[in-house]
Amino acid sequence: GQQLNQSPQSMFIQEGEDVSMNCTSSSIFNTWLWYKQEPGEGPVLLIALYKAGELTSNGRLTAQFGITRKDSFLNISASIPSDVGIYFCAGRVVGNNRKLIWGLGTSLAVNP
């Protein structure tokens, strides 16, 4: 199946640093979603984006729907140890509103 290109694959940072990750696709999307998965749990939705150019924040997290509709990024400011987990982007291709296309995830480790 189709997948998104998500990068970086993993990050190891110091507490307090800012983090940036992104997803790109060759297809045009009408939805971008960012999820976080903690060990042993299912993914939890962080931010949902529905319009090109949309910039949305959720606490220290900020995500944007790219103008070209083929990419999205997620920033985490002033990271803390509980930010540890795997972050997934997911999107919905125009014309297919039921299935999500998933990135492979960015594994984030935070050193206190």
Next chain:
Amino acid sequence: DVKVTQSSRYLVKRTGEKVFLECVQDMDHENMFWYRQDPGLGLRLIYFSYDVKMKEKGDIPEGYSVSREKKERFSLILESASTNQTSMYLCASSLWGGGAPETQYFGPGTRLLVL
């Protein structure tokens, strides 16, 4: 809050056994999904259902079947479990947005080990 529950957090089965994974959601969502998650491969869609008794194949349906007899319940069935089906299985549900994009909500997952 949306709640998606899965019947077991951990399961150990033997090769050849028939395995049932159950998922229940309490928010009257039309759509339900089964994924498997493996290291380095992300989430892969096995089957989904957009209504009672309706089902559609995802990207990796081989070796699996599903059942949706009630709106709130979606079951994944491994007819004859094999070791390559050892994985984390995630169930999700979403509300039909009438054509507008909708988001998926996940259960905690079932970690299945087939010996």
